Amino acid sequence: MQHLKDILNTLETLKPYRPPASLTKLERAMERTSRHGLIAAAIPFTVLAMLAAWHKFIAHLSGAWITVALASAALSQLLAVLSLLCPPVLMVCTVWRWKERSRLLRDGEIDHEQTQLAQLERFDAAALQAAKLHLEVKIKRLERRLGYFIDADGKKMAAFSLLVLNFTVGNIFMKGDWSSVLTTDFNSPVSSQIVMMLLALLLGVSIGAMCVRFITNRESYRIELLDAALLRRAGS
Structure with missing residues (x-):
């Protein structure tokens, strides 16, 4: 049992290979935008949701606050879109030097893995x-x-849900009516609020799925290290 705990504690310190030295400043910025864009988009959306709740249940917002709400919606949408667009754009930008990048990534990954297996x-x-x-x-x-x-991984579903929520709440401020969320066939305020709650639930489930997938990917990497260690021990 103690050996199991010792191995798990050792694995906690072993991280997957990340090649910052082989990336340009532009590529690093795009990678960070893709990785943190959805989390950053949730910040202005939180402001937007608080203003919407104030507008609906407490008092109508003035023109300046409505501008702030619309700006928060636009910023949240922009960040969510960037989190989806950065990976393909980054791939296109790095195609022209794929041979050099492949060699750097291969050599760096081998060195990194051998160092971890030694532990x-x-x-x-x-x-x-x-x-x-x-x-x-x-x-x-x-x-x-x-x-x-x-x-x-839940990422795309969360981003699309966030876009729909931003559009919906922004539409409320633009039209001044909760019934403007849906078409004229389903224009009751109650149904609009139900749709909003369902979309918010979808966003929450998607973010939860992203967290679970992050954990499973981390544990899968550790299993790969254990397989390599067992293979090395069998060959020695």
């Missing part, structure tokens, strides 16, 4: 196998909680 050499095969089984069971439990009704 697992002090554990015997039985302990490594026990740690692998522990992580596999953990991933299966997380995936069962996640369910089968959401996409692979």
Whole structure:
């Protein structure tokens, strides 16, 4: 049991290879925008939601506050769109130097992995196998909680949900009426609020799925390290 805890504590310190040295400043900025864009988009959207609640339940907002709300919606939409567009744009920008990048990434990844595997050499095969089984069971439990009704990482669904929510709340400020959220066939205020709550629930579920997928990806990487360590020990 103590060996299992020691291996898991060691694995906590082992991170996947990240090649900042092989990326330009523009590429680093785009990568950060893609990684943190959705989280950043939630900040102005929170401001927008608070202003919408104030406008609906407490007192109507003045013209200046409505401008702030619309600006928050626009900023949130912009950040959400950037989080989706940056990965393909980054891929296009780096195509022209793909040979050099491939070599740098390959060499760096090999060196990084060998350094990490060296930290697992002090554990015997039985302990490594026990740690692998522990992580596999953990991933299966997380995936069962996640369910089968959401996409692979939840990121796209969360971004699209955020765009719809921004458009909906912005439309309320533009038209001044909650019934403007939907078409004339479903124009009751109650149905509009139900749709808003369902969309907000969808956003929350999607963000939760992103967090679960992040954990499972991290544990999968550790299982790969354990497999490599077991293979190295079997060959020695």
